[in-house]
Amino acid sequence: MSFGFSGNGSQPPSLLDTLIDSLKCLPGVGPKSAQRMAFHLLQRNRDGAKNLADNLNKAVKEIGHCANCRTFTEHDMCVICNDKSRLSNQICIVESPADVFTIEKSTDYKGMYFVLMGRLSPLDGIGPKELGLEILEKRLTEQKIEEMILATNSTVEGEVTAHVLSEMARKQGIKTTRLAQGVPVGGELEFVDQNTIAQAFNGRKHY
Amino acid sequence: MSFGFSGNGSQPPSLLDTLIDSLKCLPGVGPKSAQRMAFHLLQRNRDGAKNLADNLNKAVKEIGHCANCRTFTEHDMCVICNDKSRLSNQICIVESPADVFTIEKSTDYKGMYFVLMGRLSPLDGIGPKELGLEILEKRLTEQKIEEMILATNSTVEGEVTAHVLSEMARKQGIKTTRLAQGVPVGGELEFVDQNTIAQAFNGRKHY
Numbered sequence: 001m002s003f004g005f006s007g008n009g010s011q012p013p014s015l016l017d018t019l020i021d022s023l024k025c026l027p028g029v030g031p032k033s034a035q036r037m038a039f040h041l042l043q044r045n046r047d048g049a050k051n052l053a054d055n056l057n058k059a060v061k062e063i064g065h066c067a068n069c070r071t072f073t074e075h076d077m078c079v080i081c082n083d084k085s086r087l088s089n090q091i092c093i094v095e096s097p098a099d100v101f102t103i104e105k106s107t108d109y110k111g112m113y114f115v116l117m118g119r120l121s122p123l124d125g126i127g128p129k130e131l132g133l134e135i136l137e138k139r140l141t142e143q144k145i146e147e148m149i150l151a152t153n154s155t156v157e158g159e160v161t162a163h164v165l166s167e168m169a170r171k172q173g174i175k176t177t178r179l180a181q182g183v184p185v186g187g188e189l190e191f192v193d194q195n196t197i198a199q200a201f202n203g204r205k206h207y
Numbered sequence: 208m209s210f211g212f213s214g215n216g217s218q219p220p221s222l223l224d225t226l227i228d229s230l231k232c233l234p235g236v237g238p239k240s241a242q243r244m245a246f247h248l249l250q251r252n253r254d255g256a257k258n259l260a261d262n263l264n265k266a267v268k269e270i271g272h273c274a275n276c277r278t279f280t281e282h283d284m285c286v287i288c289n290d291k292s293r294l295s296n297q298i299c300i301v302e303s304p305a306d307v308f309t310i311e312k313s314t315d316y317k318g319m320y321f322v323l324m325g326r327l328s329p330l331d332g333i334g335p336k337e338l339g340l341e342i343l344e345k346r347l348t349e350q351k352i353e354e355m356i357l358a359t360n361s362t363v364e365g366e367v368t369a370h371v372l373s374e375m376a377r378k379q380g381i382k383t384t385r386l387a388q389g390v391p392v393g394g395e396l397e398f399v400d401q402n403t404i405a406q407a408f409n410g411r412k413h414y
Contacts, residue, residue, distance in 0.1 A: 015281045019266040025255030026233075027247040028240065038266070039305045040234040042279055043324070046267045048232030053263035056248070056256045059226040063249055072249055074222045098246045117250070 016042075068139070070115040070132050071097040080104075080113060087111045091139070092149040093165055095119050095158065099151060111149070114139070119157040120164060131161070133168070140172050150178045223249075275346070277322040277339050278304040287311075287320060294318045298346070299356040300372055302326050302365065306358060318356070321346070326364040327371060338368070340375070347379050357385045 013021070016038060023034035041049040065071065066078035073079070080086065080100070090111025094100055100113050116131040128134070139145070148169045152158035166176040182200035183192055192200075220228070223245060230241035248256040272278065273285035280286070287293060287307070297318025301307055307320050323338040335341070346352070355376045359365035373383040389407035390399050399407075 014286070015262075015266050015270050016279055019262045022255070022259045022262040025248070025252055025259055026244050028243070033235065035305065035308070036235070037233050039279075039303065041232070041263070042266065042270055043303065045232055048229070049263045049267050052229045052232055053260040053267070055222075055226045055229040056260035056263075059222050059245070059249065060253045060256050060260070063222050063226075072223055072246075079221070096246065096250065098242065101242070 065117070066115075069113045070117055070135070071100055071113065085110075089144055089146040090149065091145050091147070092151050093136075093162075094151045095153055095161075103151065109149075111147075116152070116161065119152060119155075120161040121157050128164070133165075136165075137168060140169065140174060145174055148174050148176045150176060154179075154181060272324070273322075276320045277324055277342070278307055278320065292317075296351055296353040297356065298352050298354070299358050300343075300369075301358045302360055302368075310358065316356075318354075323359070323368065326359060326362075327368040328364050335371070340372075343372075344375060347376065347381060352381055355381050355383045357383060361386075361388060 020031070020034045020038045023029055023037050024031065026034075029037070062074040063072050064074070066073045066081055067076050068081040069078060071078050071080075075082075087110050090109075091114055092103065092109060092111060093114050093116065094103065095116050095118065097115055097117075100115060103109055103113075114132075114136050118126050118131055120126060120128070120131065140148075148165065150162040150165055152161045152165075162178060166178075169176045180203070181196070182203060183189065183196065189197065227238070227241045227245045230236055230244050231238065233241075236244070269281040270279050271281070273280045273288055274283050275288040276285060278285050278287075282289075294317050297316075298321055299310065299316060299318060300321050300323065301310065302323050302325060304322055304324075307322060310316055310320075321339075321343050325333050325338055327333060327335070327338065347355075355372065357369040357372055359368045359372075369385060373385075376383045387410070388403070389410060390396065390403065396404065
């Protein structure tokens with residue numbers, strides 16, 4: 001979208017147009033929000049904008065992946081992998097760094113993580129190598145891991161990935177577990193999808 | 208919000224925490240969206256992030272106000288003020304540069320603009336000086352303006368501002384008009400607020 005102030009098209013886009021356009025790289029931000037953001041920053045928060053620009057630059061330059069678990073960090077190893085108080089005999093496998101955050105916030109899990117940074121998807125060219133499964137296999141061999149918790153998403157690709165990982169663990173005699181599937185807490189049955197109901201029904205427990 | 212990976216609080220926040228925090232300067236972006244944006248940029252669009260940082264820096268540094276109408280521009284005068292084909296005998300007064308955009312997009316108005324960059328609000332220390340009314344008065348005296356279109360917002364402050372501006376124009380014998388108030392196009396009466404209904408009723412026209 002052009003802000004429309006660049007005249008008849010023979011001129012280069014204005015700085016404002018360029019800014020609005022580049023704000024659209026943010027997820028969930030369309031032309032309308034991008035415009036609102038640009039005006040807000042220019043009119044009311046130029047310091048915030050400068051600060052954001054600095055931190056974007058710094059983050060893009062310095063944030064890489066943890067050598068041990070592959071999550072985002074600006075150091076060699078992330079805070080969790082460096083934390084000696086955590087249990088090294090449990091490893092939880094997730095698809096993305098955001099999942100690590102979600103689990104840390106919601107549970108009292110004190111073990112280690114491994115972040116795949118994706119899921120198996122051969123059609124998109126994402127195979128075992130892209131997910132760093134070699135690094136994971138090495139960890140499984142070298143570290144005394146007793147339980148592998150499969151916390152990949154509950155999608156088709158996530159399930160396939162979990163299956164492949166469980167095979168890998170089984171070869172080394174490591175116990176694998178998978179997050180329970182069922183009705184969400186606080187959810188009304190009426191609004192839960194059929195697949196979930198079916199899973200919850202089959203997986204019913206003593207009460 | 209801390210991303211929670213900065214350990215026990217004795218360490219400085221991680222770069223990721225800092226990035227998430229600074230994304231919250233964007234309007235409508237809370238902790239959750241900021242986190243999603245940071246992960247998205249780092250995981251999938253580092254070029255976009257770098258580009259955004261560059262454009263933010265450039266915009267903050269170079270975008271100022273048009274000497275004639277006070278809208279945003281990186282030049283001395285904005286594209287509209289520089290456009291010789293526009294009618295110089297009409298001037299439309301708006302509160303913010305976004306309003307200029309809205310009017311340009313929705314109407315075929317071909318006159319000039321003046322952007323107040325705010326509205327009269329003495330309690331917040333916003334008086335005639337902050338709104339550049341001197342510049343506007345000078346334009347009214349020097350340029351042959353025949354009609355002043357008051358397009359300030361339909362809020363209490365916007366109405367007060369419009370009133371003050373109309374007084375200013377009247378002194379110089381300039382005709383003032385105000386955007387019509389009434390039922391929004393496509394709106395159902397049932398869902399229109401009482402004040403608007405009252406205005407629309409009083410302002411009813413021959414049909």
